Amino acid sequence: MLLKVLNGQPCCGLAAEPLADDRASLLALKFKALGDPVRLRLVALIASTAEVCVCDLVPAFALSGPTISHHLKVLRQAGLVDCERRGTWVYYHVLPEALGELKALL
C-alpha cells in the first residue's frame, strides 16, 4: 500500500497528514462556514473588493438584514472574515490566511 504522496501524485494536502481530531474540527468549522450558498456568495462579494459595507451586502440578497447579519457572524466566528466599524457603517474584509489554509489542503 503506497502513499499517493510518494507516487508523485499527491492529490491534495489532505493526503499528506493523518489529520488529528481537534485539527479536523477547526478545519471543518471553516469548510462548514463556506458550505452555504448565501455565505459563499457573501465571501465572493467581500473578497472582490478591499472591503464591503454591510449596507451594500444586504440588497444583494433576497433575505432580511438579520439573516445576512447571522451569516456574517458565522463567517466571522469561523475566522474567514473580519469587520471594522466606522461611524454608522460596518465594513467587512476577508482574512486571506484563512482561505490559504484551506487551499493548502485541497
Place this chain on the structure above:
Amino acid sequence: MLLKVLNGQPCCGLAAEPLADDRASLLALKFKALGDPVRLRLVALIASTAEVCVCDLVPAFALSGPTISHHLKVLRQAGLVDCERRGTWVYYHVLPEALGELKALL
C-alpha cells in the same frame, strides 16, 4: 472601488467571479460535505492511499458502521469521492478534479 484582482493581489478565485446562485449552491454542497470533522478525516484517509476499503475506515473512528456509511454517502453525493465494489468489499477513492475545483476558489 478597485477590484482586488486588478490590484495585483487576487486574494482568491472567489474574488474573480460574481458567483451566480445555482453555481453557489453546487459549490456550497461540496464545501458543506467537507464541513464535518468526521468527513474531513475520511477524505484525508481516502486521499492518503490509492483506495481504501470501508472495512479499514470504520475502525478508524469511534462511530458505528451505519454512521460512517452515511458520511461516505454524503461525500459521494457531493461528488468528492466515488466507490467501487469488489466482491464483499467496497473501495473508496477521491475525485481529484472535485477537490481542484474548490482549491481554485480559495
Place this chain on the structure above:
DNA sequence: CTTCTATTTCGACATGTGTCAAGATAGGGG
C-alpha cells in the same frame, strides 16, 4: 436629548443533520 439609520441580538419556528439500533442487501463459501 431626541430622532433617524445601520447593524446586531433575541425569540420563535420549520427544516436539516449526526447518530444509533435494527433490519435489509450483496456476495462468498460451506
Place this chain on the structure above:
DNA sequence: CCCCTATCTTGACACATGTCGAAATAGAAG
C-alpha cells in the same frame, strides 16, 4: 440452499441551522 461477513438502508431521536419579525444597540445629526 443456508449461513456468514461486509455494507447499506430505514426509522427514530436529539440537536443544530436558516429564516423572519420585533426589539436592542451604536453613532450621527438635528
